[in-house]
Amino acid sequence: MSTIATWPARAENWLDDRGKGAWIAALVLAFIVFWPAGLALLAYMIWSKRLFSNGAGCARTRAAHETSVARSHGFRSSGNSAFDAYKAQMLERLEREQEEFEAFLKRLRESRDKAEFDQYMAERDRKAGGAASSEDDTERPAPGEY
Secondary structure, eight states, rough: OOOOHHHHHHHHHHHHHHHHHHHHHHHHHHHHOOHHHHHHHHHHHTTTTTSSSSSSHHHHHHHHHHHHHHHHHOOOOSSSSHHHHHHHHHHHHHHHHHHHHHHHHHHHHHHHHHHHHHHHHHHHHHHHHHHHHHHHHHOOOTTTOO
């Protein structure tokens, strides 16, 4: 890769190493030198969340790493290994119980749906049977009417 293509990344790393003040100074300088460049830098700083973050890129990278580790383990480390082990065990048990409960609810819904369907079919058969018998009575001629 050419040096022309890498200078924005190098400048970004250089500013990240110096912190938020360097980014603000670069923003002010960009507005003084060429205002459209200042607007572009401001848009980039807002888009990359550099303007409102507590630290620059290093802090953001560290926070993203901690978040991904916390998500993969389900929690952040408290520093007490015995408590962390207990917490991990409890979370696994709760997840297992939640899955079992959701399976129970699914079976319950299926049985309720089946009961409702069976009731509907029974009512339908009763109505169809009653309607058929009443139709049979009305369509038959009375004895001696042939």
